[in-house]
Amino acid sequence: MFTGLIEEVGSLRRADRRGEAMVLTLGAKKVLENVAIGDSIAVNGVCLTVTSYERDSFTVDVMPQTYRSSNLSMLGSGSPVNLERALAANGRFGGHIVQGHVDGTASVVSVERDQNAVVFTFKADDPHMMRYVIGKGSIAIDGVSLTVTHAENGYFGVSIIPHTLGETALQHKKAGSSVNVECDILGKYVEHLLGFGTADKTEAKTFSAIDESFLSRHGYA
CATH class of the missing domain: 2.40.30.20 (Elongation Factor Tu (Ef-tu); domain 3)
Known part of the structure; x- marks a missing residue:
């Protein structure tokens, strides 16, 4: 989880493209403090996993789904990117809940x-x-x-x-x-929960959708 408070602006150093998959090498400094392979870093708001790192750079994999739904495919050499490490358990929560799952x-x-x-x-x-x-x-x-x-x-x-x-x-x-x-x-x-009762007619559901008919039956119309 992230907070949306950017820690530093890094830059794209290299993008190895393999169809709709990419390996990005990003220049950074602050987000590399105490970094470990497997750590999550948000790159332009996209949660990515550190696969390797050096003193002033790190690499991440970008899968096709992320390639298609984000602007990472548009980055060119030297492009500035917003970077934020995942929120530490003892960190200050100053923004809002950001998952790093771009819509x-x-x-x-x-x-x-x-x-x-x-x-x-x-x-x-x-x-x-x-x-x-x-x-x-x-x-x-x-x-x-x-x-x-x-x-x-x-x-x-x-x-x-x-x-x-x-x-x-x-x-x-x-x-x-x-x-x-x-x-x-x-x-x-909220949207998912309200529609859960009608999401799949082939399975028995214990919940019903809250709609105008439901509200009317219970005296709210």
Whole structure:
């Protein structure tokens, strides 16, 4: 689990592509402190496993599913990436619950200054993802924990303070750039639980879906 508080901006040193699979070599410093093979590091918000490391770099495998659902395939040599180690049990929880399981990507529509903040507006590449994006809700953009300012018609925005922008790779994003999006886990679990009773008609279920008919039968309509 991660918090969405970026520890450092690293860079892509090498990408070995094998179809839709990749081995990435990433330059870093802080996230390599006390690193061990098998540790989890979020790269642009994607939870990846350290397979080897040196003094100032580490390697990770990217499987086809991750390749297809994230922006990692778009990285080029020298591309800046947000890096965060998995949260330690005794660590300070300062962002929100980030799993490192990207829901999809979005494109930057505009970047505008609003006094001391910078407002990013995005268009979800998959409109279906918008059901999890709500105003004032939490969202992770390239692994950065942020708050949604508005969300409607396939578009959503976030407002970023100068410190966050300066300490993350978001400072390099402009109109047309692709970002990884992880929506708040809460909405996904609620949706699954509410639909669990009707998810598979071939199996006996002890739960029923909470819908308008259910509420009406129990006096809530």
